Amino acid sequence: MGTTSGICAPLSFVLDGELAGGDGDRDAGPARQPECPDSPGENFAHHRPVMPAEVLSLLAPEAGGLYVDATVGLGGHAEMILSASPESRLIGIDRDQESLHLAGRRLERFGERVRLVHDDYRNIREIVGSQAGKVSGVLADLGISSYQLGARGRGFSFQRDEPLDMRMDRTSGRTAADLIAEESEKELARILFEYGEERSSRRIARGIVEGLRRAGSTGRDPIRTTGDLAHLIERIIPRRGSRIHPATRTFMALRIAVNQELEGLDRFILDSVEVLQARGRLVLLTFHSLEDRLAKTTLRTLSRRCSCPRSLPRCACGTPDLVRLLSRKALRPSREEVASNPRSRSAKLRAAERI
Numbered sequence: 001m002g003t004t005s006g007i008c009a010p011l012s013f014v015l016d017g018e019l020a021g022g023d024g025d026r027d028a029g030p031a032r033q034p035e036c037p038d039s040p041g042e043n044f045a046h047h048r049p050v051m052p053a054e055v056l057s058l059l060a061p062e063a064g065g066l067y068v069d070a071t072v073g074l075g076g077h078a079e080m081i082l083s084a085s086p087e088s089r090l091i092g093i094d095r096d097q098e099s100l101h102l103a104g105r106r107l108e109r110f111g112e113r114v115r116l117v118h119d120d121y122r123n124i125r126e127i128v129g130s131q132a133g134k135v136s137g138v139l140a141d142l143g144i145s146s147y148q149l150g151a152r153g154r155g156f157s158f159q160r161d162e163p164l165d166m167r168m169d170r171t172s173g174r175t176a177a178d179l180i181a182e183e184s185e186k187e188l189a190r191i192l193f194e195y196g197e198e199r200s201s202r203r204i205a206r207g208i209v210e211g212l213r214r215a216g217s218t219g220r221d222p223i224r225t226t227g228d229l230a231h232l233i234e235r236i237i238p239r240r241g242s243r244i245h246p247a248t249r250t251f252m253a254l255r256i257a258v259n260q261e262l263e264g265l266d267r268f269i270l271d272s273v274e275v276l277q278a279r280g281r282l283v284l285l286t287f288h289s290l291e292d293r294l295a296k297t298t299l300r301t302l303s304r305r306c307s308c309p310r311s312l313p314r315c316a317c318g319t320p321d322l323v324r325l326l327s328r329k330a331l332r333p334s335r336e337e338v339a340s341n342p343r344s345r346s347a348k349l350r351a352a353e354r355i
């Protein structure tokens with residue numbers, strides 16, 4: 001991943017750049033991983049964003065506004081925002097260059113109104129730069145996209161045997177294969193238990209570490225591919241007719257760890273609020289209970305900072321509330337949406353308005 005300096009790229013950069021070219025695997029329990037498409041770029045060009053009507057209604061994009069899509073992905077939500085608000089501008093951030101490339105194609109018709117940035121959304125302050133305080137809305141649709149899960153060579157899925165990578169940003173960081181080779185058995189078990197809610201976390205962690213040790217002593221390759229890992233886990237926890245592959249939760253947990261998906265999420269929420277103008281809105285879509293808990297508690301804290309008595313006309317304690325929550329409870333997708341778009345089934349939508 002690039003640092004923020006020099007990577008804020010206009011759309012043309014993304015289109016001309018050197019880019020080559022199931023999720024919902026979370027709260028509601030792991031789904032079977034979808035079959036991998038042969039040509040993800042084509043198949044996903046018109047993928048449906050999650051909870052589109054609800055996101056639009058909470059973000060309430062206005063003509064001429066400046067919006068940040070912190071997880072632009074394939075540009076589904078971004079396209080909706082730009083179409084709903086004439087002359088608005090949008091900064092689309094993603095740490096995945098291939099997704100950005102596809103978003104660039106999808107959003108090409110909006111020309112100069114779009115700026116795509118290859119970066120981590122946790123750098124939102126630097127990315128927004130001098131526009132801080134002028135942003136009308138920030139959207140973050142967290143986690144992995146169906147495109148990433150299905151694309152060849154990314155290593156997120158055990159549907160195919162390929163290098164065990166799992167990095168959203170393939171320009172930096174450790175791969176999942178590196179992670180399992182470097183972490184202790186105890187740490188692996190923690191990752192599987194916390195991020196994947198895997199009940200057999202200790203057994204799997206022990207099996208991985210023993211598998212690596214055995215491979216080392218026999219001179220065979222250690223666990224380097226999705227197939228190596230999936231088969232190893234199948235040997236540790238036999239399938240016994242379950243619809244869900246025993247490696248599903250391990251794959252989800254490793255993906256979260258490799259991409260450090262939970263680290264700094266609270267800071268990102270605060271920074272997003274701080275780049276908003278008064279009455280600007282922050283909309284968050286989460287797909288994992290830990291992610292949602294962080295979103296919920298951070299937004300709640302920002303909405304309850306002031307300790308002044310309610311009778312005071314304005315805050316005198318020096319820590320005024322920063323946001324007003326737009327709904328007390330998270331919104332969930334409709335039954336119809338879940339039926340037609342299974343990725344939406346564990347989605348939770350939260351939103352707040354800058355005071």
Ligand SMILES: C[S@@+](CC[C@H](N)C(=O)[O-])C[C@H]1O[C@@H](n2cnc3c(N)ncnc32)[C@H](O)[C@@H]1O
Nearest residue numbers: 049071073074075076077094095120121141145
């Ligand atoms: C669920 S997808 C977003 C889909 C998008 N809303 C759409 O309609 O096409 C999530 C995206 O967030 C990106 N992402 C995840 N963590 C990120 C981070 N820390 N910084 C930037 N992008 C990130 C992923 O690479 C992925 O493309």
